[in-house]
Amino acid sequence: MPAEKPSHFGASARRLVGRLAPYRMYIAISVALTIGGVVLSTLGPKILGRATDYVFAGLIGRNLPAGATVEEVVAGLRAQGKDTFADLVAGTPYLVPGQGIDFDALARVIMQVLALYLVAALLMWISVRLVNRISMWTVRDLRSDAEDQVHRLPLSYFDKQPRGEVLSRVTNDLDNVQQVLQQTFGQLLSAAVTVVAILAMMLWISPVLTIIAVLTIPVSVLVTVLIASRSQKLFKAQWAHTGTLNGQVEEAFTGHELVRVFGRREQVTARMREVNEELFDVTWRAQFISGVIMPAMFFIGNLGYVLVAVVGGLRVATGTLSLGSVQAFIQYSRQFTQPVTQVASMANQLQSGVASAERVFELLDEEPQVPDxxxxxxxxxxxxxxxxxxxxxxxxxxxxxxxLSLVAEPGQTVAIVGPTGAGKTTLVNLIMRFYELDAGRITLDGRDITSMTRHDLRERIGMVLQDAWTFEGSIRDNIAYGRPGATDAEVHAAAQAAYVDRFVQHLPGGYDTVLDDEGSTVSVGEKQLITIARAFISQPSLLILDEATSSVDTRTELLVQEAMARLRTDRTSFVIAHRLSTIRDADLILVMEQGRIVEQGTHTGLLAAGGAYARLHAAQFRGAAVQVDAEKQAGEVPGAPG
Structure with missing residues (x-):
C-alpha cells in the first residue's frame, strides 16, 4: 500500500476549512447572524442584573426612613458607626428610602429580556440552518471530487488497495466529515463570538473579576492540548482500522460461498474478530482519553467560579459593585467557560473528523493517471x-x-493462448490503455494510442470479460449500456444476436425484468450473454473477448460462437482463450509464455509445428494422464493452460 502520510492535524484542518471557500458569502451571512444573536443574548444577563438591583433596592429601601435622600441615609449610618452598611446602601442603584420593590420597572426589564432572547434565538436558528447547508454543500463537493478522483486513478492504484479500504474513504470517512462539520462548525463559530462578547461585558462590569476569571483559561487550554495530542493519533488509527475492517467484511461477504465451500469460516471469523478487537481497542482508548477533557474543564471552571463568587461578594459588601452586577458577572463567568468546555467536549469529534478528512485528502492527493x-x-x-x-x-x-512486437490487420481474429501468468490479459489491457507502457508504443490505424483521448480510444473498442458485470436496472438498460440512446429495436436485435432473447421471453417482465447489482435474477451464463449483447450493440471496430463464453453451456457456446463470428466480421478481434476449441478458426494465434510470444500462426500450422501450442492442444484433447505425465517428465509441458 502507498506510504501513509504522517498525521498533521493543523494542515488537514486548514485544508478542510479551505473547502468552505466557495460558500464564503453564506458563511459571512451566518457569521453576521451569529454575532447578532450572541451579542443580543450576551446583553441578557446585564439587563437581568438591573432586575436584581430593583428587587434588592426595594428590600433594603422599605426599611429605610421615607422621605430622606440616599445621601442623608448614608450620612446617618456613618454617624452611627455602620460604615459597611452605609457603603452597601451607597452602592445600591435604584434605591429609594421608604419605597419597596418597583414592580412596574421590574416588569419592563423582564419584557426587554424576553424580547431580546426571542430575537437572538431567531437569528441563531437561521444561522444554524445556514451552517448545516454549508456543511452539506461542502461534503457534497468533497464526495464529488472523491468520485472524480476514483475515476482518474490508474488501475495500478486499485491493484494495491483493498476495495473495502477505498470504499471506507468515500463513504464512512466522508459521512464522518459531514457529521462533524454539522455538529461543530456552527458551535465553534458561536463559541468564538461568545467568548469575545462575554469578555467585553466582563471587562465592562469589573476588570478585577475579569482577570480572576480569565486566569483559568490558559490552564484549560493546556489541559486540552495535552489530552488532544494523545488522542489525535488514536483517532487516526481508529479510522485506519475501520478501513481494514471494511475490507475484511467486503472480502468475506463477496466470497461467502467460497468461504463455506472450502470450510474457512473459522479462519475468516477468527480474522474478523482479530481486526474487530484491534478496532475496539484503539477506539476505546481514543474515546477514553478524549473523554477526560470535559470533566477536566468542568473542574477548572468551577475553581474560577468559586474565586469570582468570593471576590464579588466582598466588592458588593464594600459598595464597589452592585449585587445585580455581581450576579451578571457570575453568569458571564459561567458562560465564559461554557464555550471553552463546549469546544473541549467537541475535541474528540474534531479530531475524528479531521482524521477522516485527512484520509479523504490522501485519496485526492494520489497521483492520477496520465492526463489525456x-x-x-x-x-x-x-x-x-x-x-x-x-x-x-x-x-x-x-x-x-x-x-513485444505484433501486428493485427483489420478484420483479423487474433487469439491469445498460454499458461496462467503469461501476460494474455495484460496484453489486451494495454490496448485499452488501462496501464501505461514502460517502453515502446501501441498504434491503432497507425496512430499512437497515447495521442488519443481514452474516451476516443475506448469508444472504438468492445470488451467482454470472463467475469460478467451487470448493474441494478432492467435487462433493456443493461444491454443499451453499450450504446446510450439505443432504440428498442436495436436492443432486441443485439439480444437476438447474442441469444438473450431466448430466455428473456420466458421471464415475467421480459426486457423490463430488473437485475440487481449482482445479477442474481438470472443465471451466470445468462448474465454473460447479456454482456455479449452489450458488446453487439456498441458496434465496435475493435473487439476484445476475454474467455467470454466460459460461463455458458456447450450448446449455447456453439450458438454464441456463430454470433461472434458475425460480430467479428470486418472487425479486428482479440480473443483470450482457455479452451482451444473456441479459436480454431482464428486468423492468427499467439502463444505467450512469460510475457513473450513464443509462437504464432494458424491452428493447423501450429499443430503441424509441434511446439508449445501443440503441447497445449494435446493437454486438452489428447491429455491422457499417462501422456501428460510423460511430457512433464520430459520437461515439455510449460504449465496448465490459463
Missing part, C-alpha cells in the same frame, strides 16, 4: 489495425512483457 492530450485531432473512422512496437511493461520491478 489536449487539442487532439478528431479520430477518423477506425479500420482496426493494431500494432505493438517493442512494447515493454511491468507491474513491479521485473518486466512482465519485454520487447
Amino acid at each position: 492530450p489536449v487539442d487532439t485531432p478528431p479520430v477518423s473512422a477506425s479500420r482496426g489495425r493494431v500494432e505493438f512496437e517493442d512494447v515493454t511493461f511491468s507491474y513491479g520491478p521485473e518486466p512482465l512483457i519485454e520487447d
Whole structure:
C-alpha cells in the first residue's frame, strides 16, 4: 500500500476549512447572524442584573426612613458607626428610602429580556440552518471530487488497495466529515463570538473579576492540548482500522460461498474478530482519553467560579459593585467557560473528523493517471489495425512483457493462448490503455494510442470479460449500456444476436425484468450473454473477448460462437482463450509464455509445428494422464493452460 502520510492535524484542518471557500458569502451571512444573536443574548444577563438591583433596592429601601435622600441615609449610618452598611446602601442603584420593590420597572426589564432572547434565538436558528447547508454543500463537493478522483486513478492504484479500504474513504470517512462539520462548525463559530462578547461585558462590569476569571483559561487550554495530542493519533488509527475492517467484511461477504465451500469460516471469523478487537481497542482508548477533557474543564471552571463568587461578594459588601452586577458577572463567568468546555467536549469529534478528512485528502492527493492530450485531432473512422512496437511493461520491478512486437490487420481474429501468468490479459489491457507502457508504443490505424483521448480510444473498442458485470436496472438498460440512446429495436436485435432473447421471453417482465447489482435474477451464463449483447450493440471496430463464453453451456457456446463470428466480421478481434476449441478458426494465434510470444500462426500450422501450442492442444484433447505425465517428465509441458 502507498506510504501513509504522517498525521498533521493543523494542515488537514486548514485544508478542510479551505473547502468552505466557495460558500464564503453564506458563511459571512451566518457569521453576521451569529454575532447578532450572541451579542443580543450576551446583553441578557446585564439587563437581568438591573432586575436584581430593583428587587434588592426595594428590600433594603422599605426599611429605610421615607422621605430622606440616599445621601442623608448614608450620612446617618456613618454617624452611627455602620460604615459597611452605609457603603452597601451607597452602592445600591435604584434605591429609594421608604419605597419597596418597583414592580412596574421590574416588569419592563423582564419584557426587554424576553424580547431580546426571542430575537437572538431567531437569528441563531437561521444561522444554524445556514451552517448545516454549508456543511452539506461542502461534503457534497468533497464526495464529488472523491468520485472524480476514483475515476482518474490508474488501475495500478486499485491493484494495491483493498476495495473495502477505498470504499471506507468515500463513504464512512466522508459521512464522518459531514457529521462533524454539522455538529461543530456552527458551535465553534458561536463559541468564538461568545467568548469575545462575554469578555467585553466582563471587562465592562469589573476588570478585577475579569482577570480572576480569565486566569483559568490558559490552564484549560493546556489541559486540552495535552489530552488532544494523545488522542489525535488514536483517532487516526481508529479510522485506519475501520478501513481494514471494511475490507475484511467486503472480502468475506463477496466470497461467502467460497468461504463455506472450502470450510474457512473459522479462519475468516477468527480474522474478523482479530481486526474487530484491534478496532475496539484503539477506539476505546481514543474515546477514553478524549473523554477526560470535559470533566477536566468542568473542574477548572468551577475553581474560577468559586474565586469570582468570593471576590464579588466582598466588592458588593464594600459598595464597589452592585449585587445585580455581581450576579451578571457570575453568569458571564459561567458562560465564559461554557464555550471553552463546549469546544473541549467537541475535541474528540474534531479530531475524528479531521482524521477522516485527512484520509479523504490522501485519496485526492494520489497521483492520477496520465492526463489525456489536449487539442487532439478528431479520430477518423477506425479500420482496426493494431500494432505493438517493442512494447515493454511491468507491474513491479521485473518486466512482465519485454520487447513485444505484433501486428493485427483489420478484420483479423487474433487469439491469445498460454499458461496462467503469461501476460494474455495484460496484453489486451494495454490496448485499452488501462496501464501505461514502460517502453515502446501501441498504434491503432497507425496512430499512437497515447495521442488519443481514452474516451476516443475506448469508444472504438468492445470488451467482454470472463467475469460478467451487470448493474441494478432492467435487462433493456443493461444491454443499451453499450450504446446510450439505443432504440428498442436495436436492443432486441443485439439480444437476438447474442441469444438473450431466448430466455428473456420466458421471464415475467421480459426486457423490463430488473437485475440487481449482482445479477442474481438470472443465471451466470445468462448474465454473460447479456454482456455479449452489450458488446453487439456498441458496434465496435475493435473487439476484445476475454474467455467470454466460459460461463455458458456447450450448446449455447456453439450458438454464441456463430454470433461472434458475425460480430467479428470486418472487425479486428482479440480473443483470450482457455479452451482451444473456441479459436480454431482464428486468423492468427499467439502463444505467450512469460510475457513473450513464443509462437504464432494458424491452428493447423501450429499443430503441424509441434511446439508449445501443440503441447497445449494435446493437454486438452489428447491429455491422457499417462501422456501428460510423460511430457512433464520430459520437461515439455510449460504449465496448465490459463
